Amino acid sequence: MSEKDIIERNINITKAPEGIEGAGFFATSLDQVVGLARKNSIWPLPFATSCCGIEFMATMASHYDLARFGSERLSFSPRQADLLMVMGTISKKLAPVVKQVYLQMAEPRWVLAMGACASSGGIFDTYSVLQGIDRIIPVDVYVPGCPPRPEQVIDGILRVQELVGKESLRRRNSPEYTELLASYGIE
Protein backbone atom coordinates (compact mmCIF):
# COMPACT_ATOMS: atom_id res chain seq x y z
CA MET A 1 0.00 0.00 0.00
CA SER A 2 1.45 3.33 -0.97
CA GLU A 3 1.77 6.22 1.48
CA LYS A 4 -0.89 8.14 -0.38
CA ASP A 5 -3.36 5.30 0.08
CA ILE A 6 -2.72 5.14 3.85
CA ILE A 7 -3.37 8.86 4.23
CA GLU A 8 -6.56 8.65 2.24
CA ARG A 9 -7.77 5.67 4.24
CA ASN A 10 -7.34 7.60 7.49
CA ILE A 11 -9.45 10.52 6.38
CA ASN A 12 -12.91 10.20 7.83
CA ILE A 13 -15.67 11.56 5.68
CA THR A 14 -19.24 11.58 6.89
CA LYS A 15 -21.25 8.92 5.14
CA ALA A 16 -23.75 10.16 2.61
CA PRO A 17 -27.37 9.65 3.59
CA GLU A 18 -29.49 7.00 1.91
CA GLY A 19 -30.67 8.00 -1.53
CA ILE A 20 -30.78 7.26 -5.17
CA GLU A 21 -27.51 7.64 -6.97
CA GLY A 22 -26.85 7.79 -10.67
CA ALA A 23 -24.49 9.26 -13.13
CA GLY A 24 -24.16 12.93 -12.21
CA PHE A 25 -26.98 13.07 -9.69
CA PHE A 26 -27.85 12.07 -6.16
CA ALA A 27 -31.36 12.29 -4.77
CA THR A 28 -32.29 12.09 -1.09
CA SER A 29 -34.76 13.68 1.30
CA LEU A 30 -34.33 17.22 2.65
CA ASP A 31 -34.67 15.92 6.22
CA GLN A 32 -31.55 13.85 5.87
CA VAL A 33 -29.43 16.55 4.25
CA VAL A 34 -30.42 19.13 6.85
CA GLY A 35 -29.86 16.58 9.61
CA LEU A 36 -26.42 15.79 8.24
CA ALA A 37 -25.46 19.45 8.14
CA ARG A 38 -26.88 20.22 11.58
CA LYS A 39 -25.41 17.26 13.41
CA ASN A 40 -21.85 17.98 12.34
CA SER A 41 -21.89 21.66 13.24
CA ILE A 42 -23.53 21.87 16.66
CA TRP A 43 -22.77 25.10 18.48
CA PRO A 44 -22.85 24.39 22.20
CA LEU A 45 -23.69 26.97 24.84
CA PRO A 46 -21.83 26.02 28.03
CA PHE A 47 -23.72 26.73 31.24
CA ALA A 48 -21.04 25.60 33.67
CA THR A 49 -21.45 26.12 37.40
CA SER A 50 -19.02 23.71 39.03
CA CYS A 51 -16.57 20.81 38.62
CA CYS A 52 -18.36 19.46 35.53
CA GLY A 53 -17.39 22.74 33.88
CA ILE A 54 -13.73 21.93 34.53
CA GLU A 55 -14.13 18.55 32.82
CA PHE A 56 -15.82 20.33 29.95
CA MET A 57 -12.83 22.66 29.62
CA ALA A 58 -10.65 19.56 29.29
CA THR A 59 -13.07 18.23 26.69
CA MET A 60 -12.70 21.41 24.66
CA ALA A 61 -8.93 21.57 25.00
CA SER A 62 -6.37 19.93 22.72
CA HIS A 63 -6.19 16.56 24.45
CA TYR A 64 -9.83 15.55 23.91
CA ASP A 65 -10.66 18.24 21.35
CA LEU A 66 -14.37 18.44 20.77
CA ALA A 67 -13.56 20.25 17.51
CA ARG A 68 -13.13 16.82 15.94
CA PHE A 69 -16.90 16.49 16.11
CA GLY A 70 -17.75 19.84 14.61
CA SER A 71 -18.36 21.63 17.89
CA GLU A 72 -15.25 23.74 18.25
CA ARG A 73 -17.24 26.94 18.14
CA LEU A 74 -18.79 27.63 21.54
CA SER A 75 -21.62 30.08 21.36
CA PHE A 76 -21.76 32.38 24.34
CA SER A 77 -24.96 33.91 23.04
CA PRO A 78 -27.98 31.68 23.56
CA ARG A 79 -29.56 33.16 20.43
CA GLN A 80 -26.97 31.52 18.20
CA ALA A 81 -26.59 28.25 20.09
CA ASP A 82 -27.99 24.85 19.14
CA LEU A 83 -27.15 22.90 22.27
CA LEU A 84 -27.48 24.04 25.87
CA MET A 85 -24.99 22.15 28.01
CA VAL A 86 -25.87 22.48 31.69
CA MET A 87 -22.90 21.37 33.73
CA GLY A 88 -23.04 21.54 37.48
CA THR A 89 -25.31 22.16 40.44
CA ILE A 90 -28.25 24.41 39.71
CA SER A 91 -29.67 25.98 42.84
CA LYS A 92 -33.36 26.82 42.96
CA LYS A 93 -32.45 30.48 42.87
CA LEU A 94 -30.55 29.92 39.61
CA ALA A 95 -33.35 27.89 38.00
CA PRO A 96 -35.13 30.92 36.44
CA VAL A 97 -31.82 31.94 34.85
CA VAL A 98 -31.35 28.52 33.21
CA LYS A 99 -34.92 28.65 31.99
CA GLN A 100 -34.46 32.13 30.56
CA VAL A 101 -31.31 31.07 28.73
CA TYR A 102 -33.26 28.14 27.27
CA LEU A 103 -36.09 30.44 26.21
CA GLN A 104 -33.65 32.76 24.47
CA MET A 105 -32.36 29.95 22.26
CA ALA A 106 -33.86 29.68 18.81
CA GLU A 107 -35.50 26.47 17.64
CA PRO A 108 -34.32 23.86 16.96
CA ARG A 109 -32.57 23.58 20.32
CA TRP A 110 -31.26 20.66 22.31
CA VAL A 111 -30.27 20.27 25.95
CA LEU A 112 -27.58 18.10 27.48
CA ALA A 113 -27.49 17.64 31.27
CA MET A 114 -23.96 16.84 32.30
CA GLY A 115 -23.22 15.17 35.62
CA ALA A 116 -25.25 13.96 38.56
CA CYS A 117 -26.20 17.45 39.78
CA ALA A 118 -27.69 18.72 36.54
CA SER A 119 -29.38 15.37 35.95
CA SER A 120 -30.87 14.75 39.40
CA GLY A 121 -29.49 17.15 41.99
CA GLY A 122 -26.76 14.62 42.77
CA ILE A 123 -25.52 14.53 46.34
CA PHE A 124 -27.18 17.87 47.01
CA ASP A 125 -30.52 16.53 48.12
CA THR A 126 -31.32 19.71 49.98
CA TYR A 127 -33.89 22.48 50.14
CA SER A 128 -31.87 24.95 48.11
CA VAL A 129 -30.87 22.81 45.11
CA LEU A 130 -32.93 22.04 42.03
CA GLN A 131 -33.33 18.26 41.81
CA GLY A 132 -32.42 17.97 38.15
CA ILE A 133 -32.82 20.54 35.40
CA ASP A 134 -35.54 18.44 33.77
CA ARG A 135 -37.84 19.98 36.38
CA ILE A 136 -37.68 23.27 34.48
CA ILE A 137 -36.65 22.49 30.89
CA PRO A 138 -36.85 19.39 28.66
CA VAL A 139 -33.56 17.48 28.48
CA ASP A 140 -32.45 15.40 25.49
CA VAL A 141 -29.34 13.64 26.79
CA TYR A 142 -28.14 12.93 30.33
CA VAL A 143 -24.47 12.27 30.97
CA PRO A 144 -23.96 10.44 34.30
CA GLY A 145 -20.90 10.84 36.49
CA CYS A 146 -19.62 13.05 39.27
CA PRO A 147 -18.01 14.59 37.34
CA PRO A 148 -18.11 12.65 34.05
CA ARG A 149 -14.84 12.02 32.25
CA PRO A 150 -14.29 13.94 28.99
CA GLU A 151 -14.83 10.67 27.10
CA GLN A 152 -18.33 10.53 28.55
CA VAL A 153 -19.00 14.10 27.51
CA ILE A 154 -17.90 13.25 23.98
CA ASP A 155 -20.18 10.21 24.09
CA GLY A 156 -23.02 12.49 25.21
CA ILE A 157 -22.34 14.89 22.35
CA LEU A 158 -22.32 11.99 19.89
CA ARG A 159 -25.73 10.93 21.21
CA VAL A 160 -26.99 14.47 20.73
CA GLN A 161 -25.63 14.30 17.17
CA GLU A 162 -27.57 11.09 16.65
CA LEU A 163 -30.78 12.83 17.77
CA VAL A 164 -30.04 15.90 15.68
CA GLY A 165 -29.28 13.87 12.55
CA LYS A 166 -32.46 11.82 12.79
CA GLU A 167 -34.83 14.58 13.76
CA SER A 168 -37.70 15.18 11.40
CA LEU A 169 -38.02 18.74 10.11
CA ARG A 170 -41.62 18.79 11.30
CA ARG A 171 -40.93 17.69 14.88
CA ARG A 172 -40.77 21.21 16.30
CA ASN A 173 -44.18 21.99 14.79
CA SER A 174 -45.84 18.82 16.03
CA PRO A 175 -48.59 18.88 18.66
CA GLU A 176 -46.50 16.44 20.79
CA TYR A 177 -43.67 18.96 20.95
CA THR A 178 -46.03 21.80 21.82
CA GLU A 179 -47.47 19.60 24.55
CA LEU A 180 -43.99 18.80 25.87
CA LEU A 181 -43.12 22.49 26.11
CA ALA A 182 -46.51 23.26 27.64
CA SER A 183 -45.81 20.71 30.39
CA TYR A 184 -42.85 22.95 31.34
CA GLY A 185 -44.99 26.06 31.13
CA ILE A 186 -43.31 27.23 27.89
CA GLU A 187 -45.57 28.64 25.21
Place this chain on the structure above:
Amino acid sequence: MENVTKDIGNALLSKFTDALIQQELILDFPTFTVKKESILAVLAFLYDFELYQFKFMTSLCGVHYPDNPIEKEFCVVYQLHDMVKNQRIRLKVFTSEKHIEVPSVTSLFSTANWLERETYDFFGIKFTGHPNLTKILNMEDQPYFPLRKQYQLEDETREDKDDSKFGR
Protein backbone atom coordinates in the same frame (compact mmCIF):
# COMPACT_ATOMS: atom_id res chain seq x y z
CA MET B 1 -10.04 34.45 80.63
CA GLU B 2 -12.02 34.17 83.88
CA ASN B 3 -11.06 37.72 84.80
CA VAL B 4 -12.14 38.98 81.36
CA THR B 5 -15.53 37.36 81.86
CA LYS B 6 -15.75 38.80 85.36
CA ASP B 7 -14.68 42.32 84.32
CA ILE B 8 -17.20 42.56 81.52
CA GLY B 9 -19.91 40.85 83.55
CA ASN B 10 -19.45 43.22 86.50
CA ALA B 11 -19.43 46.24 84.20
CA LEU B 12 -22.63 45.08 82.55
CA LEU B 13 -24.23 44.40 85.96
CA SER B 14 -23.35 47.84 87.27
CA LYS B 15 -24.45 49.64 84.10
CA PHE B 16 -27.60 47.63 83.40
CA THR B 17 -29.31 46.31 86.49
CA ASP B 18 -31.39 43.59 84.88
CA ALA B 19 -30.04 43.11 81.33
CA LEU B 20 -27.51 40.38 82.08
CA ILE B 21 -29.14 36.98 82.47
CA GLN B 22 -26.10 34.72 82.49
CA GLN B 23 -22.34 34.93 82.15
CA GLU B 24 -20.10 31.97 81.54
CA LEU B 25 -16.78 30.94 80.07
CA ILE B 26 -17.25 28.34 77.32
CA LEU B 27 -13.78 26.90 76.68
CA ASP B 28 -11.84 30.16 76.25
CA PHE B 29 -14.78 32.21 75.06
CA PRO B 30 -16.52 34.64 77.44
CA THR B 31 -20.24 34.35 76.75
CA PHE B 32 -23.03 36.56 78.01
CA THR B 33 -26.74 36.03 77.73
CA VAL B 34 -28.65 39.30 77.79
CA LYS B 35 -32.26 40.35 77.52
CA LYS B 36 -33.24 40.96 73.95
CA GLU B 37 -34.75 44.38 74.71
CA SER B 38 -31.36 45.67 75.86
CA ILE B 39 -29.09 44.09 73.25
CA LEU B 40 -28.54 47.33 71.34
CA ALA B 41 -27.75 49.28 74.53
CA VAL B 42 -25.35 46.55 75.68
CA LEU B 43 -23.55 46.48 72.33
CA ALA B 44 -23.32 50.28 72.32
CA PHE B 45 -21.90 50.17 75.84
CA LEU B 46 -19.28 47.56 74.88
CA TYR B 47 -18.41 49.60 71.76
CA ASP B 48 -17.04 52.41 73.96
CA PHE B 49 -16.19 50.36 77.05
CA GLU B 50 -13.11 51.64 78.89
CA LEU B 51 -11.43 48.21 79.26
CA TYR B 52 -12.15 46.76 75.82
CA GLN B 53 -13.38 48.34 72.64
CA PHE B 54 -15.59 45.85 70.91
CA LYS B 55 -15.84 47.85 67.72
CA PHE B 56 -15.89 44.92 65.29
CA MET B 57 -18.73 42.46 64.78
CA THR B 58 -17.32 39.14 63.54
CA SER B 59 -20.62 37.41 63.03
CA LEU B 60 -24.28 37.31 63.83
CA CYS B 61 -26.37 34.20 63.40
CA GLY B 62 -29.48 32.43 64.56
CA VAL B 63 -29.97 29.09 66.30
CA HIS B 64 -33.15 27.08 66.68
CA TYR B 65 -33.58 25.03 69.87
CA PRO B 66 -36.95 23.35 69.40
CA ASP B 67 -36.66 21.54 72.75
CA ASN B 68 -35.96 24.66 74.78
CA PRO B 69 -38.66 25.85 77.19
CA ILE B 70 -41.25 28.11 75.68
CA GLU B 71 -40.13 31.73 75.17
CA LYS B 72 -36.56 30.56 74.45
CA GLU B 73 -36.83 28.53 71.25
CA PHE B 74 -34.76 30.89 69.11
CA CYS B 75 -31.39 32.39 69.85
CA VAL B 76 -29.40 35.12 68.13
CA VAL B 77 -25.65 34.96 68.68
CA TYR B 78 -23.38 37.99 68.29
CA GLN B 79 -19.60 37.66 68.23
CA LEU B 80 -17.52 40.74 68.86
CA HIS B 81 -13.81 41.36 68.52
CA ASP B 82 -11.60 43.89 70.26
CA MET B 83 -8.91 44.45 67.64
CA VAL B 84 -6.60 46.31 70.06
CA LYS B 85 -6.37 43.64 72.75
CA ASN B 86 -7.33 40.75 70.49
CA GLN B 87 -10.17 39.77 72.74
CA ARG B 88 -13.34 38.11 71.51
CA ILE B 89 -16.67 37.75 73.26
CA ARG B 90 -20.01 36.22 72.44
CA LEU B 91 -23.45 37.58 73.30
CA LYS B 92 -26.70 35.68 73.11
CA VAL B 93 -30.31 36.74 73.16
CA PHE B 94 -33.25 34.37 73.25
CA THR B 95 -36.66 34.94 71.78
CA SER B 96 -39.89 32.99 71.62
CA GLU B 97 -41.34 31.44 68.49
CA LYS B 98 -44.61 33.28 69.06
CA HIS B 99 -43.14 36.78 69.28
CA ILE B 100 -40.07 36.22 67.17
CA GLU B 101 -38.66 39.72 67.24
CA VAL B 102 -35.23 41.00 68.17
CA PRO B 103 -34.09 44.64 67.96
CA SER B 104 -31.86 45.31 64.98
CA VAL B 105 -28.30 46.43 65.67
CA THR B 106 -27.73 47.88 62.20
CA SER B 107 -27.57 51.41 63.68
CA LEU B 108 -24.37 50.36 65.47
CA PHE B 109 -22.78 47.82 63.10
CA SER B 110 -23.34 48.17 59.36
CA THR B 111 -22.26 44.56 58.87
CA ALA B 112 -25.33 43.47 60.81
CA ASN B 113 -27.46 44.56 57.86
CA TRP B 114 -26.76 41.52 55.68
CA LEU B 115 -26.19 39.18 58.64
CA GLU B 116 -29.62 39.98 60.03
CA ARG B 117 -31.16 39.50 56.60
CA GLU B 118 -29.49 36.07 56.43
CA THR B 119 -30.76 35.18 59.90
CA TYR B 120 -34.24 36.27 58.90
CA ASP B 121 -33.97 34.29 55.67
CA PHE B 122 -33.09 31.02 57.41
CA PHE B 123 -34.88 31.29 60.77
CA GLY B 124 -37.60 33.88 60.28
CA ILE B 125 -36.34 36.02 63.15
CA LYS B 126 -37.68 39.54 62.63
CA PHE B 127 -35.24 42.30 63.43
CA THR B 128 -37.24 45.38 64.40
CA GLY B 129 -35.79 48.57 63.01
CA HIS B 130 -33.90 46.88 60.18
CA PRO B 131 -33.91 49.12 57.06
CA ASN B 132 -34.58 46.33 54.54
CA LEU B 133 -35.47 42.99 56.09
CA THR B 134 -35.85 40.80 53.00
CA LYS B 135 -34.47 37.42 51.95
CA ILE B 136 -30.86 37.54 50.88
CA LEU B 137 -29.66 34.01 49.96
CA ASN B 138 -32.68 31.83 49.31
CA MET B 139 -35.02 32.33 46.39
CA GLU B 140 -37.57 35.06 46.96
CA ASP B 141 -40.60 32.76 47.00
CA GLN B 142 -39.16 30.17 49.40
CA PRO B 143 -42.32 29.45 51.40
CA TYR B 144 -40.61 28.57 54.69
CA PHE B 145 -37.52 29.22 56.79
CA PRO B 146 -35.36 26.19 55.97
CA LEU B 147 -33.03 26.02 58.97
CA ARG B 148 -35.86 25.69 61.45
CA LYS B 149 -35.66 22.18 62.84
CA GLN B 150 -39.23 21.21 61.97
CA TYR B 151 -38.31 21.11 58.28
CA GLN B 152 -36.29 18.29 56.81
CA LEU B 153 -32.97 19.10 55.25
CA GLU B 154 -33.74 17.19 52.04
CA ASP B 155 -35.72 18.55 49.14
CA GLU B 156 -39.33 17.74 49.97
CA THR B 157 -40.45 17.43 46.36
CA ARG B 158 -38.55 14.21 45.64
CA GLU B 159 -40.43 10.92 45.53
CA ASP B 160 -37.72 8.74 43.96
CA LYS B 161 -35.56 8.17 47.02
CA ASP B 162 -36.09 5.18 49.30
CA ASP B 163 -35.70 6.54 52.84
CA SER B 164 -34.54 3.18 54.23
CA LYS B 165 -31.51 3.26 51.96
CA PHE B 166 -30.49 6.67 53.29
CA GLY B 167 -30.65 5.79 56.99
CA ARG B 168 -33.87 7.68 57.53
